[in-house]
Amino acid sequence: MKKITAIIPCYNEEAGIADVVSGFSTQQLAKSGYELEVLVIDNNSTDKTAEVAAKAGAQVIFEPRKGKGNAVRSAFYSIDNKTDYIIMIDGDFTYSSSEILRMIEPIDSGFCDVVVGSRLNGRIAKGSMTPLNRVGNIIFSQLVRFIYGSKVTDVLSGYFAWSRPSLERLRPHVESEGFALEMEMVTKMARLGESVYSVPISYDTRAGVANLRPFYDGIRILRMLLRNIFWQVPEANASTVRNDM
Numbered sequence: 001m002k003k004i005t006a007i008i009p010c011y012n013e014e015a016g017i018a019d020v021v022s023g024f025s026t027q028q029l030a031k032s033g034y035e036l037e038v039l040v041i042d043n044n045s046t047d048k049t050a051e052v053a054a055k056a057g058a059q060v061i062f063e064p065r066k067g068k069g070n071a072v073r074s075a076f077y078s079i080d081n082k083t084d085y086i087i088m089i090d091g092d093f094t095y096s097s098s099e100i101l102r103m104i105e106p107i108d109s110g111f112c113d114v115v116v117g118s119r120l121n122g123r124i125a126k127g128s129m130t131p132l133n134r135v136g137n138i139i140f141s142q143l144v145r146f147i148y149g150s151k152v153t154d155v156l157s158g159y160f161a162w163s164r165p166s167l168e169r170l171r172p173h174v175e176s177e178g179f180a181l182e183m184e185m186v187t188k189m190a191r192l193g194e195s196v197y198s199v200p201i202s203y204d205t206r207a208g209v210a211n212l213r214p215f216y217d218g219i220r221i222l223r224m225l226l227r228n229i230f231w232q233v234p235e236a237n238a239s240t241v242r243n244d245m
Contacts, residue, residue: 179217
C-alpha cells in the first residue's frame, strides 16, 4: 500500500480539528490502496487543540514558534521515509478531508507533481468567504497565472497535495512565517519547475474564530508575490530543481 501523510497546522482550532481528523475515510483509502497518517502541528495553542486532536486519532507535534509557516515547516521535516504523498489541510473544518482522494489521484496517476484545491472553481458555502476575500483571491490568482505561468486557480487555498519528491524539492526554500505561506509555496514551485494543477474542492464556514487579518495579511501576500518574481534557486540548492525540464 502507498502511504499518505496528512499535515494539519493548527492554532486554537479545538472547535474544528476533531471533524477534520475524523473526516478522512480510512476504509475508503484502504480500498483504494492507501494507508494514512495524520500529523497535527499544535502551533502553541492556548485552547485544547492538542488534546482534542490526539483523542480523534492524530499524532500531535508541538511547534512553539507561532505562525502557520513555522508549523508547516515543522511538519515538512517530520514526515517519515515511508510516505509517498503529503496532504496539507487547515484545521478549521472549512476544507473537506473526505475529498483527499480527489487531491491525490492526479499525482498518483502521473498527471502532475502537486495539486492545489480550488475553492473558486468548486463549491463555496454561503457565508464562508467574504466578497472582499473572494475578489482579492481572484486578483492574486490572475496575477500569479500571468506573471509566473502557473496553472493554479486559487493561490490562497489551504488545501495542497504533493508527491514526496516535489515536497523535498520545495521545503528547503520555504521561509514564510505567516499567512503569506501559500503564496510563497505557489510562486516558488513555479520557479522550481514543478507541475502544479488545481482541482475543484468544497469550502464551508469555519468552526471557531478566524485568525486571518484581511488587510494586514493581504499586504504581506502581495509583497510575497512581487518579491518572488526575481527569486532564483540558490546555486547550492540547484539540484532541487526538476531535472526533466
